[in-house]
Amino acid sequence: MYVVRSLAKWIDHLLERRRSRLVLLEMTDDQLKDIGVSRCDAHREAIRPFWD
Numbered sequence: 001m002y003v004v005r006s007l008a009k010w011i012d013h014l015l016e017r018r019r020s021r022l023v024l025l026e027m028t029d030d031q032l033k034d035i036g037v038s039r040c041d042a043h044r045e046a047i048r049p050f051w052d
Helices: 002-026 029-034 039-046
Strands: none
Touching: 002 039, 029 039
């Protein structure tokens, strides 16, 4: 049972990472500038595989 919970937690972490990367694509240029990320960097981050 512990292994199943650990696996579920790990998968949830990967999916959250993917969601947060996709949020970068929805941000305006001003918002990206505020956090020090260029549009190119945001795109590069968003297309990374979820396991990376």
